[in-house]
Amino acid sequence: xxxxxxxxxxxxxxxxxxxxxxxxxxxxxxxxxxxxxxxxxxxxxxxxxxxxxxxxxxxxxxxxxxxxxxxxxxxxxxxxxxxxxxxxxxxxxxxxxxxxxxxxxxxxxxxxx
Amino acid sequence: xxxxxxxxxxxxxxxxxxxxxxxxxxxxxxxxxxxxxxxxxxxxxxxxxxxxxxxxxxxxxxxxxxxxxxxxxxxxxxxxxxxxxxxxxxxxxxxxxxxxxxxxxxxxxxxxxx
Numbered sequence: 001x002x003x004x005x006x007x008x009x010x011x012x013x014x015x016x017x018x019x020x021x022x023x024x025x026x027x028x029x030x031x032x033x034x035x036x037x038x039x040x041x042x043x044x045x046x047x048x049x050x051x052x053x054x055x056x057x058x059x060x061x062x063x064x065x066x067x068x069x070x071x072x073x074x075x076x077x078x079x080x081x082x083x084x085x086x087x088x089x090x091x092x093x094x095x096x097x098x099x100x101x102x103x104x105x106x107x108x109x110x111x112x113x
Numbered sequence: 114x115x116x117x118x119x120x121x122x123x124x125x126x127x128x129x130x131x132x133x134x135x136x137x138x139x140x141x142x143x144x145x146x147x148x149x150x151x152x153x154x155x156x157x158x159x160x161x162x163x164x165x166x167x168x169x170x171x172x173x174x175x176x177x178x179x180x181x182x183x184x185x186x187x188x189x190x191x192x193x194x195x196x197x198x199x200x201x202x203x204x205x206x207x208x209x210x211x212x213x214x215x216x217x218x219x220x221x222x223x224x225x226x227x
Contacts, residue, residue, distance in 0.1 A: 009153075032213035043117070043204055043218035044156070051213065090155050094213045100146060100169065101216065103155030 002027040002093050006104035014112045019063075019078040021107045023091030026072065033074040034092040034101065035065055044090060050074060061085070086111045117219035119205050125225045126195055133191045134222045138207030145188050146216055147180055148204040149173065156204055162188060163210065195226045 007022040025031055032051050036044035048059025055067040065076045074091060088108050092101040118137040126132050138145045143164050148156035159178070160170045164185035174180075177195075182188040192199055202223050206216035 004155075034215055036218075041220075041223070043119075043220045044206075045218070046215045049215050092155075099144065099208065099213055100158045100161055101156075102158070105153065105155050 002031070002095060002102045004091050004093050004102055004104035006089075006091055006107050008107055009105065010108045010110065012110040012112060013081045015083055016080050019076070019081045019085065019109065021076040021089050021091075021109065023065075023074045023076065023104060024072050025074060025091070025093045027093055027095050029095045032094045033065075033067060034094075035059065035063070035074075035076050036090045036092065036103075038088045038090065038106075047076070047089075081109075081111045083111050083113065085109060117205055117207050117217055119203075119219035119222050121222055122220060123223050123225075125227060128197060128226055129194055131191065131193045132195060132224065133189055134203055134205075134224075136188045136190070136205030136207075136219060138187070138205070139217055140186075141209070142207035142217070143185065143210050144208045144216075145182055146206040146208070147188070147190050148206065150202040150204055150221070151200075159190075192224075195224075197226045200224055200226045 003026045005024045034049045035047040048057045050067045058064045063078045088106045090106045091104045094101045120135045146161040147159040150156045162182040177193045180190045202221045204221045206218045208216040
């Protein structure tokens with residue numbers, strides 16, 4: 001069965017520093033990979049997605065992620081953190097068993113002034 | 114288009130009562146999903162519809178849970194005889210009928226069972 005592991009349930013960075021949120025997946029078929037952001041008491045908003053083609057994917061708000069098949073990873077990065085980036089981030093995979101997604105447990109990003 | 118809409122946003126109920134939640138998907142989306150999210154966890158898949166047909170149900174969806182999408186538009190999720198363990202955020206999402214495309218999520222219904 002497909003699965004997602006997000007390494008580090010909490011990540012803290014200073015404003016202006018690099019953001020790196022880690023995601024590893026498992027899938028028996030070519031994966032479709034997503035990063036979502038969730039603000040308190042809100043639903044999930046798509047940041048970016050990988051389907052096929054270019055392995056470096058750019059998303060909204062300056063985020064990007066790179067699909068590395070050999071490492072089964074899809075880490076999320078942003079060169080310079082902003083206070084408004086503080087939120088919870090979820091990595092998800094789909095591909096097995098239809099269109100439903102399997103989510104990781106999330107990483108809470110804190111941005112210090 | 115106003116996105117995926119869920120009602121109510123918050124629900125507090127006593128153990129043993131029945132509750133019903135509503136989800137209005139994005140109008141051109143014919144796929145609709147229900148997920149449950151508990152504190153500190155990612156969303157867990159419950160069920161999904163393509164038009165009015167319920168195509169898949171998770172083993173998480175006990176007999177006390179039922180979902181409908183009678184006309185292929187809005188959907189309802191009913192929980193009968195609620196238990197404290199049902200306390201969670203219930204998220205609805207919708208998508209186009211394209212394999213593995215992204216889903217658009219509503220703001221969720223937070224259920225508290227006391």
